[in-house]
Amino acid sequence: MRANFRNLYRTLNVAAFIRDRHDHAMSVLRWTLILVPMAAAVGTLCAAFLWSLDAATQARFDHPWLLFLLPVGGAAIALLYHLVGRPVEAGNNLIVEQIHEPGGGVPLRMAPLVFIGTIATHLFGGSAGREGTAVQLGGSLASAVAGLFRLDASGVSILLMAGVAAGFGAVFGTPIAGAVFALEVLAVGRVEYSGLVPCLLAAVVGDWVCHAWGIHHAAYNIANLTSTSGALLVExxxxxxxxxxxxxxxxxxxxxxxxxxxxxxxxxxxxxxxxxxxxxxxxxxxxxxxxxxxxxxxxxxxxxxxxxxxxxxxxxxxxxxxxxxxxxxxxxxxxxxxxxxxxxxxxxxxxxxxxxxxxxxxxxxxxxxxxxxxxxxxxxxxxxxxxxxxxxxxxxxxxxxxxxxxxxxxxxxxxSGHNGIYLSQRIAVPKRGGAGRPGVITLRHARAVRRTTDAPSSINTKERD
Missing domain, CATH: 1.10.3080.10 (Clc chloride channel)
Structure with a gap:
């Protein structure tokens, strides 16, 4: 009798193990079918953006008079945002907020607006970068894909992180850094490991597709310096x-x-x-x-x-x-x-x-x-x-x-203290004491507290500068 029970237990255990592995495999397959096309689309958009950015920069060099149109171009883009882009004006901060607390999503209109706006900035001579555009391209496209597949809140967060990773990795040609950036940028002092594999996959695919379109990144060289032991520089x-x-x-x-x-x-x-x-x-x-x-x-x-x-x-x-x-x-x-x-x-x-x-x-x-x-x-x-x-x-x-x-x-x-370019970052592990409750207070909160005598709880975390 006992032998029969043991055999039955082993049989059920094996069945549960197989069922668990099957469910895991199906989840991996499902996520792969979602992530790869999304990241490929982000990589393609980044390739188009980088090509357009080079063309705009060359046009400004060839036609120096374009600088005098900077006020007009800037006003036109600001008017476009004023008319149809108010929901996306927060840019990267909106994406960080939606990863923390998925809600209304990131409107798809963010992608064309930031694409056009950034190209105009560089065409007419503004001093700006390109990472914000890549991150917003990835985040807005990822949000649209999440809505298409009706993902739950945790799924939306992971897909948004993957979109950020794909955009960052593709625009700089650094896929591993892109994946870690998407996991690290959400909170000061913490890496969000729940999205580790999706972000790495998305960043690698985005970077590969961007390169496949013929986009090449600037190379910066450091002379071959080695330590006295011939190993890493640790003097x-x-x-x-x-x-x-x-x-x-x-x-x-x-x-x-x-x-x-x-x-x-x-x-x-x-x-x-x-x-x-x-x-x-x-x-x-x-x-x-x-x-x-x-x-x-x-x-x-x-x-x-x-x-x-x-x-x-x-x-x-x-x-x-x-x-x-x-x-x-x-x-x-x-x-x-x-x-x-x-x-x-x-x-x-x-x-x-x-x-x-x-x-x-x-x-x-x-x-x-x-x-x-x-x-x-x-x-x-x-x-x-x-x-x-x-x-x-x-x-x-x-x-x-x-x-x-x-x-x-x-x-x-x-x-750098509790400061930063992304005010929606949360302080997960304070750099020093007295920074507020870990995981709750944001850099926006911390900055507002420094400027006022109000208690942290009285500050609206959704307020944007």
């Missing part, structure tokens, strides 16, 4: 210099984020009407370009038609002006605060590479290495994504520089 003096530079990178990220939020809020109060605000901002950017005597700080800053202009690639080769980083910061803050579309990340790459170039001399460090470290570390501090930025540095520059890159990124992250 104490070099790491100490990377840590010192990391403090400066973190403070630069903090200044960028706070200046952007403060000036954006001020301009909204002084000029409530969006099209007029963009027009005034365009005039100021033009005046600033002529006051500094160069157009080098317009656009992405990846390349220039004028030999000798400061560019990201140039910071890896020769000493540059020690104030290039500050000028790019100023141009970008003015552009984005006035309502122009694009993103912050590529300008942060410029700012970081320029600041690393400037610090290399006083620290007696290799210019190319510190330009590369700054390239990712300022972004790490400004966006609170040190792990993603460390991986991005390894993907871009090689694993030999992993240790100094990690040191600078994590020091920059600590030194």
């Amino acid at each position: 104490p003096m070099l790491l100490a210099k990377a840590a010192l530079a990391g403090i400066a990178f973190g403070l630069a990220g903090l200044v960028f984020a706070e200046a952007n939020h403060a000036l954006g809020g001020l301009l909204k109060r002084l000029i409530p009407y969006g099209p007029l605000r963009a027009a005034v901002g365009g005039v100021v950017v033009i005046a600033l370009a002529y006051s500094v005597g160069t157009r080098a700080y317009l656009g992405l800053g990846v390349w220039s038609a004028v030999p000798g202009d400061p560019t990201i690639a140039g910071f890896f080769t020769t000493p540059a002006s020690p104030w290039s980083w500050a000028l790019k910061l100023l141009f970008t803050v003015l552009t984005l605060s006035a309502g122009y579309k694009g993103g912050e990340v590529t300008p942060l790459f410029f700012i970081g590479a320029a600041l690393g170039n400037a610090l290399a001399g006083p620290l007696d460090a290799p210019i190319d290495l510190f330009a590369g470290i700054g390239f990712v570390a300022v972004f790490a501090g400004a966006a609170n994504v040190p792990l993603a930025c460390t991986i991005m540095g390894i993907e871009l520059f090689g694993s030999a520089y992993a240790v100094p890159i990690a040191v600078a990124c994590f020091v920059a992250y600590i030194c």
Whole structure:
């Protein structure tokens, strides 16, 4: 009798095991059939966007008079958003909010609006980036796919994260960093492991499809530096210099984020009407370009038609002006605060590479290495994504520089405080005491508390700057 019961138990156990494996396999297949086409579509959109961005930049170089249309172009895009784009004006912050608390979704109109708006910004000479556009392309398309398949709240969150990963990985050619960015950007001090495999799959597919369309990313090279043991760069003096530079990178990220939020809020109060605000901002950017005597700080800053202009690639080769980083910061803050579309990340790459170039001399460090470290570390501090930025540095520059890159990124992250370019980030693990209840308070909350004497509970978490 007992033997029969044991045999029956084993039979039921095997059946349950097989059923569990079958259900898991069906879930994997279902998610793969959803994720791969979605990521491929995001990669295709990013390829079209990057091609259009290069064409717009070349057109601006070929026709310098286009700069004088910046106020008109900015006003036109702001009017378009004013008429049909108000639900998506929050941009990346809206996507982060919807991942945390799926509700109304991300309207599909976000994709064409941010695509057109970013191309217009670069065509006429605004100083902005491209990551915001890629993330919003991925997020809006992922939200539409989630609605098509009627996913539940957890499924919507995962698909939105995967859309962000696909967009980020495709636009920068760094799929692993794209996947980790989508998991890390949601909350300060926490990685959302629930979306790990979907985000990696989406980022790899998005990047592969973008490359398949013939899109190539700029390459930045660091000389072959090795430690005395021939292994990773771990000399104490070099790491100490990377840590010192990391403090400066973190403070630069903090200044960028706070200046952007403060000036954006001020301009909204002084000029409530969006099209007029963009027009005034365009005039100021033009005046600033002529006051500094160069157009080098317009656009992405990846390349220039004028030999000798400061560019990201140039910071890896020769000493540059020690104030290039500050000028790019100023141009970008003015552009984005006035309502122009694009993103912050590529300008942060410029700012970081320029600041690393400037610090290399006083620290007696290799210019190319510190330009590369700054390239990712300022972004790490400004966006609170040190792990993603460390991986991005390894993907871009090689694993030999992993240790100094990690040191600078994590020091920059600590030194930027509870600030950041994405105000909807939640504080999961506070960087210091007194930051509020972990997992509940957002950077918007923390920033509002610093500016007022109100209790955190009295601040509306949905309020947008």
